[in-house]
Amino acid sequence: MDFAKSDIQTMLLDSAERLLSDSSGVEYWREQHRSPLGFAEVRWAQFAELGWLALPVPEEAGGLSGTIEDVALLNIALGQALATEPYVSTVVLAGHILEQSAGEAGAMEALGSIAAGTLRIALAHQENGADPLSLDGVAMTARARGGGFVLDGGKIMALDAPSANQLIVSARIEGEEGIGLFLVPSGHDGVAVTAYPLLDSTRAADIAFNGVALPADALLVGGNHALAVLREAVDRASIAFMAQAVGAMEAAVKICGSYVQERKQFGVVIGSFQAIQHILADMFVAAHQARSMLYHALANADQPEARRAAALSAARIVIGDASQLVSRNGIQVHGGYGLTDEYAIGHYFRRLMCLEKHFGDLAAHLERFGGSVLA
Amino acid sequence: MELRLDPELESFRQEIRTFINDVLPPEIKERQRTKVLNNATVPDQNEWMRILYRHGRSVPHWPVEFGGCGWSPMQIFIFSEELYAADAPEFDWGGTHMLGPVLYTYGSDELQDRFLPMIREGATNWAQGFSEPGSGSDLASLRTSAELVGDKYIVNGQKIWTSGASHCDWGFFLVRTDKTVKPQLGISFLIVKMDSPGVTVRQIPQINGDTHLCEVFLDNVEVPAGQLIGEPGMGWTYAKFLLEHERTTSSFIYWSKRELDRAKEIARGESRGGRRVADDPAFRARFARAEADLLALEWSVLRVLAHEETDTPEAAAASVLKIRGSELQQEITMLQVDALGEKALRFYEASPVAPPPSEAWPDYVPGRTAVALIARAATIYGGTKQVQKNILAKLAFGL
Numbered sequence: 001m002d003f004a005k006s007d008i009q010t011m012l013l014d015s016a017e018r019l020l021s022d023s024s025g026v027e028y029w030r031e032q033h034r035s036p037l038g039f040a041e042v043r044w045a046q047f048a049e050l051g052w053l054a055l056p057v058p059e060e061a062g063g064l065s066g067t068i069e070d071v072a073l074l075n076i077a078l079g080q081a082l083a084t085e086p087y088v089s090t091v092v093l094a095g096h097i098l099e100q101s102a103g104e105a106g107a108m109e110a111l112g113s114i115a116a117g118t119l120r121i122a123l124a125h126q127e128n129g130a131d132p133l134s135l136d137g138v139a140m141t142a143r144a145r146g147g148g149f150v151l152d153g154g155k156i157m158a159l160d161a162p163s164a165n166q167l168i169v170s171a172r173i174e175g176e177e178g179i180g181l182f183l184v185p186s187g188h189d190g191v192a193v194t195a196y197p198l199l200d201s202t203r204a205a206d207i208a209f210n211g212v213a214l215p216a217d218a219l220l221v222g223g224n225h226a227l228a229v230l231r232e233a234v235d236r237a238s239i240a241f242m243a244q245a246v247g248a249m250e251a252a253v254k255i256c257g258s259y260v261q262e263r264k265q266f267g268v269v270i271g272s273f274q275a276i277q278h279i280l281a282d283m284f285v286a287a288h289q290a291r292s293m294l295y296h297a298l299a300n301a302d303q304p305e306a307r308r309a310a311a312l313s314a315a316r317i318v319i320g321d322a323s324q325l326v327s328r329n330g331i332q333v334h335g336g337y338g339l340t341d342e343y344a345i346g347h348y349f350r351r352l353m354c355l356e357k358h359f360g361d362l363a364a365h366l367e368r369f370g371g372s373v374l375a
Numbered sequence: 376m377e378l379r380l381d382p383e384l385e386s387f388r389q390e391i392r393t394f395i396n397d398v399l400p401p402e403i404k405e406r407q408r409t410k411v412l413n414n415a416t417v418p419d420q421n422e423w424m425r426i427l428y429r430h431g432r433s434v435p436h437w438p439v440e441f442g443g444c445g446w447s448p449m450q451i452f453i454f455s456e457e458l459y460a461a462d463a464p465e466f467d468w469g470g471t472h473m474l475g476p477v478l479y480t481y482g483s484d485e486l487q488d489r490f491l492p493m494i495r496e497g498a499t500n501w502a503q504g505f506s507e508p509g510s511g512s513d514l515a516s517l518r519t520s521a522e523l524v525g526d527k528y529i530v531n532g533q534k535i536w537t538s539g540a541s542h543c544d545w546g547f548f549l550v551r552t553d554k555t556v557k558p559q560l561g562i563s564f565l566i567v568k569m570d571s572p573g574v575t576v577r578q579i580p581q582i583n584g585d586t587h588l589c590e591v592f593l594d595n596v597e598v599p600a601g602q603l604i605g606e607p608g609m610g611w612t613y614a615k616f617l618l619e620h621e622r623t624t625s626s627f628i629y630w631s632k633r634e635l636d637r638a639k640e641i642a643r644g645e646s647r648g649g650r651r652v653a654d655d656p657a658f659r660a661r662f663a664r665a666e667a668d669l670l671a672l673e674w675s676v677l678r679v680l681a682h683e684e685t686d687t688p689e690a691a692a693a694s695v696l697k698i699r700g701s702e703l704q705q706e707i708t709m710l711q712v713d714a715l716g717e718k719a720l721r722f723y724e725a726s727p728v729a730p731p732p733s734e735a736w737p738d739y740v741p742g743r744t745a746v747a748l749i750a751r752a753a754t755i756y757g758g759t760k761q762v763q764k765n766i767l768a769k770l771a772f773g774l
Binding site: 001002003004006009069073257260261271272277278280281282284285288289290292293295296298299311313314315317318321365366367369370371373 | 449664
C-alpha cells in the first residue's frame with residue numbers, strides 16, 4: 001500500500017494547478033453560469049491539450065490508458081476549482097461504455113475523438129421514478145425495423161446533455177432480454193432536448209425520443225451485458241464525482257479557515273472563538289474521512305460487482321455525510337455572507353449538494369449498503 | 376499510488392490467524408468472549424502475555440533488539456486485528472504500549488535491562504499515573520511532588536483514573552520535581568513500585584458495576600532516584616512522545632470491528648413483533664453508517680501507517696483517529712444496546728463467569744451494556760474530544 005503519487009500523477013496535478021488556478025473563483029464561476037453551456041469551450045480545448053480528455057482512454061484509441069486512480073486525482077483538482085466542464089459524462093462515463101463496446105469500429109473512433117476534444121457524449125438513461133442504483137428501470141423502447149432500430153420514450157436529468165454532440169441512450173429492445181445502449185447524435189430527427197441549468201451551473205436536459213430511426217451499428221452493447229457495462233460506467237463516474245466532492249470539501253475547509261482569520265467581531269477575529277474552532281475541526285475531520293473513503297472505493301473499483309457496489313455505497317455514505325457537514329457549516333461560519341452568490345462558499349455548497357445526489361442520493365446508498373451489511 | 380493490499384500480507388494474515396488459533400487456549404478465548412467486565416480476566420491476560428512471549432510475539436512492535444518482531448507497520452496492524460478478531464485477551468497496555476517505548480527510547484541501559492524483560496515476559500502489570508483530581512485536560516498543572524533527598528525521591532500527592540491500579544505491580548508516574556520553572560518543564564517521569572510503603576489504592580465504583588478505575592494516594596513514598604527515566608524535567612516531553620507513539624491505536628479500530636460484528640449478531644438474533652432487528656429499516660441505516668464510518672476510519676489509520684504526504688502535520692491526522700475512533704466505539708456499543716432493546720437494562724455483577732444462556736438471554740447479552748457505559752470514557756481519556764478539536768484548530772488551521 002502506497003499513497004505516494006507517481007510521476008505521471010504529479011505532472012497531472014501540476015498541470016491542473018496551473019490551468020485551474022488561472023481560471024477559477026467567484027467571478028469566473030458567475031460568468032460560466034451565465035454562459036450558454038455553463039463552461040467555456042476554450043478551456044475544454046485546454047483540457048484536451050493537457051491530455052486530460054485522453055487520460056483513461058486506451059492507448060490503441062489514441063489515449064493514455066490512465067488508471068482510475070489517475071482519473072480520481074484529476075477530479076479532486078477539478079472539484080477544488082468547481083470546474084463545470086462535462087468531464088465525467090464524456091471521459092469517464094461515455095468513455096468506459098465505448099471502451100467496453102470496443103468491438104465496434106465506431107466506438108474506437110469515438111474514443112479517439114473524445115481524447116482529441118472534438119466529441120462530447122452524455123448518458124441519457126434516467127427515467128422519471130426509476131431506481132437510481134439498480135439502473136434497470138428502463139421503459140424506453142427500441143423496436144427492430146429495417147435492419148436497424150426505432151427508439152421511443154423519454155429521459156430526464158441527462159447530465160451534460162445540452163453540450164453533447166452524441167448521446168448514449170438506454171432502451172429495452174423488443175423481444176430481447178436486458179437493455180441496449182445506443183449511440184445517438186443529439187441533433188437526430190425525433191430527438192427533442194429540453195435543457196436546464198442545475199444548481200451548480202452545470203447543465204442537464206430532459207430528452208424526448210419520438211420514432212428515432214437508427215442504423216444497426218448504433219447499438220453499442222446489448223443483452224444482459226449492457227446493464228453490467230452501464231453499472232460499471234456509472235460506478236466509475238460515481239468515483240469521479242466523489243473525488244470532485246473530496247476536492248470541493250478540502251477547498252471549502254481551507255476557505256473557511258482563512259475567512260475566520262479575517263472576519264472580526266467583538267474586536268477580534270472570529271477564529272479566536274472556541275465555538276468557531278470546533279466547527280472547523282469538525283469540518284476537517286469530515287473532509288479527512290471523506291478522502292479515506294475515496295481510497296476505499298478506488299481500492300475496490302475493479303472488484304466483482306457485489307463487492308464493488310458495497311464499497312462504493314459505503315464511500316458515498318461517508319462522503320455524502322461529510323459533504324453536508326462541510327457545506328452547511330461552511331455557510332454557518334460565513335454568517336450572512338455565506339448566503340450570497342458573491343462568496344465562494346455558497347458555490348461550494350451548491351456543487352456539493354449536486355454531487356451528493358447524482359447516481360443515487362445518500363438515502364439510496366444507505367438503504368443499499370444497509371442491506372449488504374446485514375445480509 | 377497503490378491502494379490494493381500487498382498479496383504477501385494476505386498470507387501473513389493467514390499465518391497469524393493459524394498461529395493464534397494454535398496457541399490461544401480455548402477456555403481463555405471463551406472467557407474473553409463472554410466476560411461481563413474487565414477486572415475478572417486479569418489472570419488470563421497475564422497468562423496470554425506469557426504464551427505470546429514464549430513464541431517471541433509479546434511485543435512485536437518493539438525494536439528487534441528489545442524483543443520485537445521486526446514487522447512492518449502493516450504487519451503489526453494485521454497482528455493486532457487478528458488478536459481482537461480471535462477474542463484474545465488485551466495486552467497490558469501500560470507496559471507494552473506506553474512505558475515500553477518510553478523506556479527503550481529514553482531510559483538508561485540499567486532501567487532498560489531491569490524493566491523491559493518484565494514487561495515483554497508478561498510478568499508485571501503496569502499502572503499509568505498521569506491524571507490528578509485537579510489536573511485532567513490541564514495535565515501540566517499536576518501537583519504530585521517528588522523531592523530528591525539523598526538518593527531517593529520522596530513522593531507526595533494523588534493520582535486518579537489509574538486503570539487497573541489495584542492489580543498492578545508497578546506504575547509510571549508524572550511527578551513535579553521542580554516548582555520554580557514553567558509547569559511543563561518541572562515534570563519528571565518516575566517508576567514506582569505499587570506495594571511501596573505509603574502507596575494506597577482505592578478502587579472507584581463505576582456506573583457499569585466495575586471497579587477498574589482507581590485512585591492512587593502517595594504519602595511520603597520513597598523511590599530510588601535511579602527510577603527516574605531520562606532527565607529530570609523531561610517528563611512532559613516523554614509523556615507527549617508516549618501519546619504520539621500511540622497515534623493509530625487510539626482509533627481502537629480492531630476492537631470496534633469486532634464489536635460491530637457482535638452488534639450484527641445481536642441484530643440478527645433479536646426479534647420484536649416477529650421482525651428481526653436486522654430487518655428494521657431504521658437499524659439498517661444505522662448499521663450502514665457505522666460500517667461505512669468504520670471503513671473510513673480504517674483507511675485513515677492506513678494513511679497514517681503509510682505516512683501519507685499531506686499539507687497538514689501528521690498529528691492532525693492522529694487527532695482525527697482519536698475523535699472518530701472514540702465516537703465510533705460509542706456508536707457501536709450503543710448500537711448493541713439499542714439492538715437488545717429492553718433486555719439491555721438487566722444488570723450483571725462483575726464476574727468472570729456469566730450466567731448460563733437461555734433462549735431469551737443468549738450469551739451475547741451479558742456485558743454489552745457495561746461496555747457501552749464505560750465507552751463514554753472514550754471521548755474523555757487520552758485527550759478529550761474537545762481538547763482534540765483544539766489541537767486540530769491549531770495544527771490544521773493555525774488558530
